Amino acid sequence: MTGTDLVERAAAGLKDRSGRPPAGVWSAPGRANLIGEHTDYNDGFVFPFAIDRRAAVALGDRDDRAVRVSSSFAPDPVVVHLDELDPDAQHGWSAYPLGVVWALREFGADLAHARGVDLHLESDVPVGAGLSSSAAIESAVALALNEHWGLGFDRPTLAQVGRLAENRVVGAPTGILDQSAALLAEADAGVFLDCRSLDAEVVPLHFAEAGLAVLVVDTRVEHAHATGGYAARRSSCEAGARALGVPSLRELPERELPRARELLDDETFRRVRHVVTENRRVLDTVRALHEGGPATIGALLDASHASMRDDFEISTPELDLAVETTRAAGAIGARMTGGGFGGSAIALVPLARVEEAAGAVRAAFAAAGHREPGTFTVVPSPGARRER
Structure with a gap:
């Protein structure tokens, strides 16, 4: 599937389920870690790069304060009111996008007057393959909501939002490697990240140039x-x-x-x-x-x-x-x-x-x-x- 196909599928999926065209579509990549495994939660160094497999989220406004998440890889949508989002009550695939909504609030986002949203997800990052399909979803949703709700968080902060969602809501004790790769990566480069200071350097890779x-x-x-x-x-x-x-x-x-x-x-x-x-x-x-x-x-x-x-x-x-x-x-x-x-x-x-x-x-x-x-x-x- 090409990136264009993925975006079109996300947009069409949202319109099919909500009856409205999306206000926007965002995407984020999976990642491969070139080197630096299990060092991130030890405040160490990691060096991942983003891959050309992505998750896409189409977003549409609602007339209430509910967040409704759907996807072609899940049979039924999940709907949660913004004022009733309990981190301990989220399970399965919807814990990833809904965990991000909860984590944004934990980082200080004022959602008291936010309109609800419909979110429809599509992904071609293989699940369970160690290529971080979860962080791709979290990062796409975090970037979409940050922009749509005008929250003003920078990308390193959104990476921390994704990590909090993964740790607290999903229950996976991971570090910040995956979300940092998904949010900070550039083409033909890796992200050299100091997981203690969160300083990041984009390092050219030049694989193709080297044959x-x-x-x-x-x-x-x-x-x-x-x-x-x-x-x-x-x-x-x-x-x-x-x-x-x-x-x-x-x-x-x-x-x-x-x-x-x-x-x-x-x-x-x-x-x-x-x-x-x-x-x-x-x-x-x-x-x-x-x-x-x-x-x-x-x-x-x-x-x-x-x-x-x-x-x-x-x-x-x-x-x-x-x-x-x-x-x-x-x-x-x-x-x-x-x-x-x-x-x-x-x-x-x-x-x-x-x-x-x-x-x-x-x-x-x-x-x-x-x-x-x-x-x-x-x-x-x-x-x-x-x-x-």
């Missing part, structure tokens, strides 16, 4: 941040920081890892080591891109995956196979991307070998008895924007 493509391998093993191992990993990091006497693992220098090994149990130490070394790898990647270009970062991607596999233990057999196979088929570097426990891997592959690498992955998955993976390339793309 490289980003191949995504969606393992079709779905993950969910609101459940399972993600929260356990975050708890381990917080416990490690407390035991080592630092506010967050961002403050732990790599030279202190031998002391950490003495003080911590083996599992907590390995969680801590991943975060500390991953922060260094993010900084090294940004430096390498500035000094040598994308052809110089492959070993850093490989080392990141090994750390997530062995120290943080968030990879899966499918993700490991995707990484190993793309490397054997000519990728200069590969790693799982996203929160782990499923989702996708990314590989930097010479343009001439993309089809070979994708075919090799499909064959390897078939031989191993795994589900057929999704394989497609993505292009570093612009962040959230108004479409019409």
